[in-house]
Amino acid sequence: MIATARRAQPTLAMVARQAGVSAPTVSKVVNGRDDVAPGTRARVLEVLEQAGYQSPLQRRSSVETSTVVEVVVDVLDSGYTVQVLNGVLGFAAGADVEVLVSVTDPSPSARFSPERRAQRMMDEGRAGMIVVTSAFSEEQLIAFRRRQIPVVVIDPLNPPSADVVSVGATNWAGGKAATEHLLELGHRRIAYIGGKTAAECNQARLHGYMAALMAQGVPVDPQYVVSGGKFRRESGVTGLQELLKLPHLPTAIFAGSDSIALGVLGEAGRHGLSVPGDISLVGFDGTKQGEESVPALTSVAQPLEEMGRVALRSLLRQARGEVPDSHRVELATHVVVRGSTAPHTT
Amino acid sequence: MIATARRAQPTLAMVARQAGVSAPTVSKVVNGRDDVAPGTRARVLEVLEQAGYQSPLQRRSSVETSTVVEVVVDVLDSGYTVQVLNGVLGFAAGADVEVLVSVTDPSPSARFSPERRAQRMMDEGRAGMIVVTSAFSEEQLIAFRRRQIPVVVIDPLNPPSADVVSVGATNWAGGKAATEHLLELGHRRIAYIGGKTAAECNQARLHGYMAALMAQGVPVDPQYVVSGGKFRRESGVTGLQELLKLPHLPTAIFAGSDSIALGVLGEAGRHGLSVPGDISLVGFDGTKQGEESVPALTSVAQPLEEMGRVALRSLLRQARGEVPDSHRVELATHVVVRGSTAPHTT
DNA sequence: CTGAAAGCGCTTACAG
DNA sequence: CTGAAAGCGCTTACAG
Numbered sequence: 001m002i003a004t005a006r007r008a009q010p011t012l013a014m015v016a017r018q019a020g021v022s023a024p025t026v027s028k029v030v031n032g033r034d035d036v037a038p039g040t041r042a043r044v045l046e047v048l049e050q051a052g053y054q055s056p057l058q059r060r061s062s063v064e065t066s067t068v069v070e071v072v073v074d075v076l077d078s079g080y081t082v083q084v085l086n087g088v089l090g091f092a093a094g095a096d097v098e099v100l101v102s103v104t105d106p107s108p109s110a111r112f113s114p115e116r117r118a119q120r121m122m123d124e125g126r127a128g129m130i131v132v133t134s135a136f137s138e139e140q141l142i143a144f145r146r147r148q149i150p151v152v153v154i155d156p157l158n159p160p161s162a163d164v165v166s167v168g169a170t171n172w173a174g175g176k177a178a179t180e181h182l183l184e185l186g187h188r189r190i191a192y193i194g195g196k197t198a199a200e201c202n203q204a205r206l207h208g209y210m211a212a213l214m215a216q217g218v219p220v221d222p223q224y225v226v227s228g229g230k231f232r233r234e235s236g237v238t239g240l241q242e243l244l245k246l247p248h249l250p251t252a253i254f255a256g257s258d259s260i261a262l263g264v265l266g267e268a269g270r271h272g273l274s275v276p277g278d279i280s281l282v283g284f285d286g287t288k289q290g291e292e293s294v295p296a297l298t299s300v301a302q303p304l305e306e307m308g309r310v311a312l313r314s315l316l317r318q319a320r321g322e323v324p325d326s327h328r329v330e331l332a333t334h335v336v337v338r339g340s341t342a343p344h345t346t
Numbered sequence: 347m348i349a350t351a352r353r354a355q356p357t358l359a360m361v362a363r364q365a366g367v368s369a370p371t372v373s374k375v376v377n378g379r380d381d382v383a384p385g386t387r388a389r390v391l392e393v394l395e396q397a398g399y400q401s402p403l404q405r406r407s408s409v410e411t412s413t414v415v416e417v418v419v420d421v422l423d424s425g426y427t428v429q430v431l432n433g434v435l436g437f438a439a440g441a442d443v444e445v446l447v448s449v450t451d452p453s454p455s456a457r458f459s460p461e462r463r464a465q466r467m468m469d470e471g472r473a474g475m476i477v478v479t480s481a482f483s484e485e486q487l488i489a490f491r492r493r494q495i496p497v498v499v500i501d502p503l504n505p506p507s508a509d510v511v512s513v514g515a516t517n518w519a520g521g522k523a524a525t526e527h528l529l530e531l532g533h534r535r536i537a538y539i540g541g542k543t544a545a546e547c548n549q550a551r552l553h554g555y556m557a558a559l560m561a562q563g564v565p566v567d568p569q570y571v572v573s574g575g576k577f578r579r580e581s582g583v584t585g586l587q588e589l590l591k592l593p594h595l596p597t598a599i600f601a602g603s604d605s606i607a608l609g610v611l612g613e614a615g616r617h618g619l620s621v622p623g624d625i626s627l628v629g630f631d632g633t634k635q636g637e638e639s640v641p642a643l644t645s646v647a648q649p650l651e652e653m654g655r656v657a658l659r660s661l662l663r664q665a666r667g668e669v670p671d672s673h674r675v676e677l678a679t680h681v682v683v684r685g686s687t688a689p690h691t692t
Numbered sequence: 693c694t695g696a697a698a699g700c701g702c703t704t705a706c707a708g
Numbered sequence: 709c710t711g712a713a714a715g716c717g718c719t720t721a722c723a724g
Contacts, residue, residue: 011701022711027703037709056402056701066466068446076432077634086422089449100414100446103435120412233638262638269640288423292579292608294615294640357717368695373719383693402717
């Protein structure tokens with residue numbers, strides 16, 4: 001598909017002629033003066049929009065200004081976000097793009113409401129937005145698209161609509177591979193401690209886990225499936241506590257995230273359980289924290305930096321007016337075997 | 347001190363009159379045309395600079411544009427940088443400031459040389475720069491200041507000159523407190539595994555350690571002072587290996603950073619040494635990683651987020667033309683006692 | 693190389 | 709509320 005050839009930039013005078021008013025009147029509308037009749041204003045606004053009028057400031061900034069993309073994150077605490085951001089930053093350095101990081105405003109008073117955010121992005125001539133948070137609703141994301149602001153969502157909680165470009169990882173395949181690894185080690189009582197139940201990625205991991213068990217003819221025991229609150233340590237702590245109440249402790253646990261796995265690891269230590277001696281443990285994400293824990297965590301690595309890179313590349317393509325090949329890209333996960341898993345001993 | 351009252355923005359015509367040339371000539375200089383005699387160009391440039399001429403684009407952007415500060419980091423791998431950045435982001439959200447994160451270009455070809463960076467910051471009307479890397483030399487930092495670009499350095503490796511504002515932590519006091527903690531637990535053979543030897547903060551920590559020992563009449567044994575390469579895991583790994591060669595293993599180790607301490611922790615495990623059973627271990631920084639290791643690390647916490655906040659506040663003050671109270675601020679450290687230290691047993 | 697003249701795009705002040 | 713007229717700040721085309 002070929003980008004529409006741009007007509008010459010319309011001037012105030014051209015807009016005025018087309019709207020059937022004088023240049024000063026258009027000037028007033030553009031500058032938000034209030035001495036314009038509502039009907040006139042509406043008509044002028046329409047022509048302005050339709051003609052794609054840009055003030056000289058806007059026009060220049062889109063030419064001379066460096067490209068700035070905005071990355072919206074919840075908070076930079078998890079290794080997950082940091083690694084995605086690293087990927088974005090890495091690609092940005094090579095592409096001569098600058099990266100603005102903004103944190104989702106936790107307060108509901110919403111100084112940075114999506115509305116204001118969109119307006120600001122327009123004003124500042126930002127190239128687009130990479131979303132690494134679930135703070136934006138589907139409708140909000142689509143609203144950005146309507147304003148022609150390119151958006152890419154990283155691993156959205158809900159199945160992404162075709163109107164929003166998203167980058168994720170092969171969660172189902174990863175969950176399956178993690179469970180297969182444990183099965184190969186001889187484990188049969190394998191538990192899953194999940195993250196946010198409704199999250200698309202959590203469901204995919206859970207179903208990958210179930211698929212692996214079923215393929216081996218191992219029945220899925222609902223007692224061994226613990227839904228966590230979030231993809232956080234606490235979920236691992238409470239998750240293991242629940243499992244400890246069961247008559248038969250599982251011999252292996254697949255955790256929905258490295259954070260959860262690290263929670264399990266800490267809690268196991270507190271109960272005198274050895275990992276991998278008593279319990280084999282697999283995480284998900286492949287974060288640095290998991291790599292550096294003792295024992296180091298076997299984990300399903302998501303290519304987080306790669307996801308950041310791909311997100312930025314896709315965003316820049318959109319900004320150039322290219323149509324993305326696909327509105328959804330999933331990058332491969334792979335199991336990294338480290339010290340937290342061992343063969344099942346009877 | 348009162349900020350100088352601003353004169354009305356000079357126009358091209360005013361500059362032209364003052365330089366004794368016509369407006370078109372000034373226009374050419376401003377726009378970098380090459381049909382201007384070198385002497386004329388030099389004279390015009392001087393008047394432009396002295397008069398503080400801004401193009402209409404620059405003028406508006408400093409009024410209408412949101413405030414953007416740039417944070418320059420080496421790479422977002424260490425918890426240290428991430429936490430400082432979190433502090434900056436937190437304060438930024440409240441102050442309606444946007445944060446641009448840029449990574450020090452590792453390649454020497456230097457697409458982002460300090461020169462180009464400074465130019466870009468001027469062009470884009472950035473409010474200033476927070477530096478969390480040692481990639482800039484003292485001279486380069488001062489060069490930024492000369493161009494009126496506010497700069498704040500976080501915990502510089504070298505003692506900061508009075509021309510550059512810096513924010514750090516009380517490293518000496520922290521090193522002393524860490525060592526006192528170990529002394530109170532009854533330890534006497536206490537080693538120090540340091541980071542970058544020449545770094546100001548490393549020296550301060552080392553000397554705090556020595557001060558604590560000397561105050562207790564414990565001789566400083568040079569064998570127990572291991573200079574690490576960097577503030578990284580590897581230094582802890584090799585540091586412990588060196589200590590293991592000594593006839594008497596220390597009963598406690600004060601590491602110059604949490605990363606080093608985690609390196610020690612891992613290596614200790616590999617040698618069958620228990621922490622804190624055989625060796626008590628104290629880190630420095632108070633990072634999340636240290637908090638989440640098993641056992642959790644006793645550490646000298648730096649108020650990293652606070653440092654980020656203070657840095658941004660100071661930067662914004664500079665940007666407003668206020669003179670900082672001090673060119674150097676050190677925020678208090680404090681020992682957080684966790685599982686990696688225990689009383690000395692004989 | 694330089695600058696008087698013309699021109700461009702927008703805004704302002706004000707008469708109706 | 710509207711717009712003709714004047715003006716502002718900058719740029720362009722070109723004569724010298």
